[in-house]
Each structure stands twice: as structure tokens, then as C-alpha cells.
Amino acid sequence: MNKKNITIYDIAKEANVSPTTVSRVLTNNPLVKESTRQKVLAKMKELDFSPNEAARRLTKPQANLIGFILPDITNPFFSQIYMEVEKRAFQKGYTVLLRNSMSISEVESTYLREFTERRAACIVFMGGRINKTKPSEDEIHEMQDVLSKVPIIMINGKMKGVKSANIRTNEEEGIRSIVEHLVSLGHKKIALLGGVKGISSSDNKLSSFKRVLKEYSLEFNEEWQIYSDFSVDAGRKAMKKLLEKEILPSAIIGINDLIIYGAFKECRDQQIPIETFSFVGFDDIYPSDIVHPSLTTVNHNYEVLVNEVMRTIDSIINGKGNGKGKIINTQLIIRESSKES
Amino acid sequence: MNKKNITIYDIAKEANVSPTTVSRVLTNNPLVKESTRQKVLAKMKELDFSPNEAARRLTKPQANLIGFILPDITNPFFSQIYMEVEKRAFQKGYTVLLRNSMSISEVESTYLREFTERRAACIVFMGGRINKTKPSEDEIHEMQDVLSKVPIIMINGKMKGVKSANIRTNEEEGIRSIVEHLVSLGHKKIALLGGVKGISSSDNKLSSFKRVLKEYSLEFNEEWQIYSDFSVDAGRKAMKKLLEKEILPSAIIGINDLIIYGAFKECRDQQIPIETFSFVGFDDIYPSDIVHPSLTTVNHNYEVLVNEVMRTIDSIINGKGNGKGKIINTQLIIRESSKES
DNA sequence: TTGTAGGCGTTATCAA
């Protein structure tokens, strides 16, 4: 493919200037005489020259690179956030490097190492270990090690003893808005489906759920709180278990939207009219406006969230401190799936 | 954050060995005596050393990097493919660099340049210019320039005069399977919604649509072929226009699944029962199994497709030629949205 | 406005 790598030396020789001058052209240094610049540019084009990124980088202490670790980009919740960050970073001349961890700790380790070796300007982290209520000692140590070299921004997660910047959505408030909405519709029997014990986003939602129920003197029925996971399939399974109970709730909250999609599926499979229940999800991913019935759910205020992420990245990169924690308020989006009891 | 960058020289000094030996440890060179290796490793840990990726790369002619350009990662069609490629590349020790072009030519140019400068091992390209029936001269030249340095793999696209590897799904066959399915259900009046004139995936589907209709002696009604775009919103608009026609079709094909999601929405908004029509999409993105009614659509055989992409990447990287074109057959997935006429 | 010289942190070559 490539015969021989053309360097600035080749250009210099051909254009009868020094390599320094070629370099100046490359860096848009205004000191170069226009005619010289043109001569050099012409030669670069003629020889099909392309500067070597690695060599360039070697002269800088850090790269204009933002590492982004998340569990799974096919999940709209993550892709919506990632996409927006990439777009804005592009405008600022930053490069974003996406890595899917599948929330597997070893994979996360690999990527953390990679970003460190690439001298990333910062790392944005979602899911996985920062979502564990009890991460392992190793996981904590590793994060601390990385943090001593590369700033980390955690979205919807945190880690004890790790001094990262944290941005999170107010999940407790989100759950409160759901419960209050359902209560206002006359619901008294409410289920909570999905999630995994020990994952903070589940734990937070569950404890908030219990708290708000109590405030409204409503019963928390353990039979109606069913763990499973975070996927559509997990939603089916949870719904299936729920439908086997003697007494059924009138409203069902999903740990996220996907769980409810699964619940819909299960109802249809069992020929149970979906209108039998009121459903509310969490995340407001874009299919929630498309599924039928359209789903009442909690929106993360993606724009505010991403703004905050970018603000934090900026302040980190420009050395204005680490940008401390920030909590983003949620917004309840009411659609067809929740109705009067 | 980082006090001073620790280099192999620092390690060497501290461990009383030469930098060369430290380098050997880094590259797992078996020539190093075990005790020396341990000594060096200990120092590396002690000083919290992390090798500089850029310096490493500088000594190699090319990076173990696969560039991936696609229009929009929030579209499941792309994220499903990307995700799978990333996973497999990871296992082979390759790094994938994702870039969202939004199909904007200037953005594509930026990324093509970036990948060239990073000395990527190859570039996987989807959407944008490779999907234009008539790309501009500049676009073609640029691709040729890049191609002289970095091999390009095009998925579902091609470019005249650009000798890239091409992998594409058999869209013509996919459309055929849809039409034959609808015909077998007794449909005679079939619409085609969405897409943009001049984008090959639209043009291909349209011409195949016309051809197959002819074979079955069915009318192609221009009123029922409505361009718009490729999004959910585009689907609504196209459906709206269709519903204004005097005579309506009994079946509706979408250029992709998203178009049909939009058509569903429009029907609901206008209180028109969705069962009025049979709907068939194209792509089989995962929500198509979740929306209601679940959508009959054409699956790309993602696994076969990705296998082929990986095989091509391998053969390119290992210098076994450029891996020529390959066509992947599609599969019709029949669900609830298509019924007897 | 241009050029010389040294440095960035690794790896590869050749000796020892």
C-alpha cells in the first residue's frame, strides 16, 4: 500500500527549505512567508504527505483525547449521551474514544489502562464498577491509580475514596415524581420491576420507592418488587413472575424503560390487555415515544446533563479544578401508559 | 495531576539496568532473566509507570487501529453492527475508533484525515458519500487519496473508481422477498415510503420494487412512492402525505424500520386503525420486535455481515489482498404487521 | 523570515 512514509524532511528537501519551516507550515505558524508556505503546501500535496499523529503527540505531555467508557452503546440511554458529547467535543477539537465495557470489570481495566497510556485528557465513566454498591478493593485501587494520572468524570455513579468529578441524575426525585403521579391517579398498589441488588441505580430507586410509599401511607409489598436485570428480556421475566402472584398491583414501575418494553411483550404473549395496568418507565429513551401504548417515563434532562459533562471536561482540561459533583433534576413525561386506577 | 512523566529511563536508573532491558520487559521479550524482570516490574509499579503509547507507536509504521465512520450511532442499525465489530476487534487486540459523520461530507473529510494521520490499519465506512448515487469529484478524489494510504472497507455502499473492499446486503433481494410476501397475502396495491432520491440504498430499493411489481403484473403507482428521509419523523410526514391521496394502498413498505414507526405514529394521531394497512419495514432493528404491532421486516443477517467484515479486516491487515466484494443475503422476518389483504 | 540542534519516550540493531 504505502511505499515509503513521507516525512517533513522529504518535503523540506524537495521544497528547498528546512524541516523547521515545513513544521511551521504544519502548525500554521504565521511567521512563514506566504510564498514559502505555498511552495511547501504544494510539495506536501504533490508527495501526498500526511503528518504522523504519533510523532506529533510525542512532543505534547497529553493528548486532546477524551476516553469514554460505558456498558453498551446499543442501549439508547448511553448512545444518546455519548452522541451528544462526541458532537460537542468535535467542535472543540477534542477526540472522543468510545469503549464498551459490557460492565465487565476486566474489560474496564483494559480500557482504563489504554486511556492512561494514550495520555487521555480525561475519562468519562458510566456503568460497571462505579455503579456497584460495594466495588472490590482492587477496583477501587485501580481507579485511584488511574486518577493520579488522568482525571475521571463519573456519570451516575461514584466510588468511595475516589476523588473524581461526579454528575448524576436525581434518581430519588425521579422515583418520587413517578409515585406521586400514580398516587394522583388513584393507584395504591404499585410494583417495581427490574434491576439488580447491589447496583446503586437499583438500590437508590428501591429505597426512594419505599420512602415515598411510606410518606403516602401505602404498602410496600415485597411480592411486587422483583429484581431481574436491565434488559427487555429481563422485563419479560420479571413481568412473568409478577403475573403469577395471587394479588396483583394496579401500577407497575420499571427500573428503566427497557424493562417495561419487556413487560408489554409478556402481557401480549399471555393475552393480557396492557390496559390492565398503568406502566411507568425510567430514562425516556427514544423508543418510549414509539411503543404502544407510549410510555410514561422519567427524562434525564439529557441536554442539561451533557452540558454539565462538557462544562466539567472544560474545567478539567483548562485546569480550573476538578469540577465537583452536580445533581441533575429529572422530568416526568406523561404519556398513554399511565391512567386512572 | 501528574508531577513528572516517568519514563523507562527513570525505571532503568532506579533498577540499575539499561533502558533497553526495561523496554524488553515491556515487550515481554523472553530473553530477560526472570530475576531482572521482577526487579524491573517492581520498580515500574513503585513509580507508577505507564508506557507512553505515542512513543511506542512512533516506532511502528502503522497502528493497530480500525477507524469506523458511520452516520449516527444512536440508530440501532449502525450500533448493532458497530458493537459487534468492536467486540471482535477487542479479542484480536485491535482498537476501534468510532466517528459519527451525520453523513456530512466535511465531517467525513475530517475523520478520513484523522485516521490517515493516525496511521490506521484500515477504515470501515458506512453511509454518507459512499451512499450517494452521484458523489462529487472532490469526494471521489479524497477517497482515492486516502485509499492510497489506508485500505477502506465499505459497508452497503460503493464509489466509482475507488478500489475498496465492499460488503453489502442484498437489498434488491430483500425488497423482492417483501413484495412476494405481500403478494402471497393477496395485496395488489403497495406503497413505498421514505428515503431520498440519489441515495443508493433508496435508489436500489425503488428500482427493485418497480421490477418485482412488474414481474407480478402489478401497478406501480407514483402517488404511493413518497420520498422523505430515513427517520421516524420522516416516516410520519410521508404517511401523512400518503393519507391525503384519493386512493389508498393496502400495504406499505418502509425504506427502513424507522419510517414505519413514524407511519404508526401518524395513524394513531389521525385515529386510523393500524390494521387498515399491512406494514413491512427494512433492517430489523431491535425495537421492531417491541413496537406494536410487531413489525414484519427484512433482517440483514448481522452475524454473517459482521463475520464478513472481520474476515476482510483480517485479510487486509495480514496482507492477504484487499478482500473483494461480498454480498450478504437478507432474511424476511414475518411478524404481526403484515396480514391478509 | 528561516535554519540548527536537541528533545519527546520507545523500539530495533548490533555488540559485548
Place this chain on the structure above:
DNA sequence: TTGATAACGCCTACAA
């Protein structure tokens, strides 16, 4: 089994 030395390709004082 180890070490000196020279690349790798670019950038940046400093000098001219």
C-alpha cells in the same frame, strides 16, 4: 542475558 546507540517524525527554543 545485557547494554550503547541510532532511529521513529515532529516540535520548539535559540540563533542567525
